[in-house]
Amino acid sequence: MAVIVWSDEFLIGHADLDQDHRALIAGINAIGLALDEARPNAEVIAEIDRWLAAFTIHIQAEEHMLQFLTLPPGRSHRVQHSKGHAEFVHRVQALRRAVADGTVAPGDMEQIGTFMTLLELIRADFEMLGHLRREGVLRPDGSLAVPA
Numbered sequence: 685m686a687v688i689v690w691s692d693e694f695l696i697g698h699a700d701l702d703q704d705h706r707a708l709i710a711g712i713n714a715i716g717l718a719l720d721e722a723r724p725n726a727e728v729i730a731e732i733d734r735w736l737a738a739f740t741i742h743i744q745a746e747e748h749m750l751q752f753l754t755l756p757p758g759r760s761h762r763v764q765h766s767k768g769h770a771e772f773v774h775r776v777q778a779l780r781r782a783v784a785d786g787t788v789a790p791g792d793m794e795q796i797g798t799f800m801t802l803l804e805l806i807r808a809d810f811e812m813l814g815h816l817r818r819e820g821v822l823r824p825d826g827s828l829a830v831p832a
């Protein structure tokens with residue numbers, strides 16, 4: 685069973701980031717499937733590593749844009765958002781260790797799914813786009829108004 689069923693409610697309104705999010709959700713489902721099918725640990729870990737590599741690129745893109753926020757609400761958002769990314773990486777690394785140790789608990793994948801949808805997408809990224817547009821880092825058409 686899929687950990688997260690994609691819904692257009694997850695779209696935040698930025699084409700590149702939305703595409704990343706779709707792929708990241710597919711990656712979480714691939715990890716969940718590998719666990720459900722009790723595939724060898726090395727294969728599950730390979731799925732996790734693929735996901736971590738993709739997420740690292742994704743958050744670098746977000747954090748690049750966040751660095752151009754200069755107003756106090758934007759700066760405070762940047763701190764919280766970056767903390768959220770670090771916490772998410774930490775959780776997925778904990779899952780990776782649990783897979784290696786054979787101690788994955790029921791509910792671990794649901795927690796990862798919740799983190800992805802409720803915290804990363806719905807809270808942090810929606811809010812981020814608002815700050816980026818308000819401060820002119822992103823143009824109304826979604827293109828970047830600062831150096832890439």
Ligand SMILES: [Fe+2]
Binds near residue numbers: 701705742746805809
């Ligand atoms: Fe994101």
Ligand SMILES: [Fe+2]
Binds near residue numbers: 765769804809
């Ligand atoms: Fe984010």
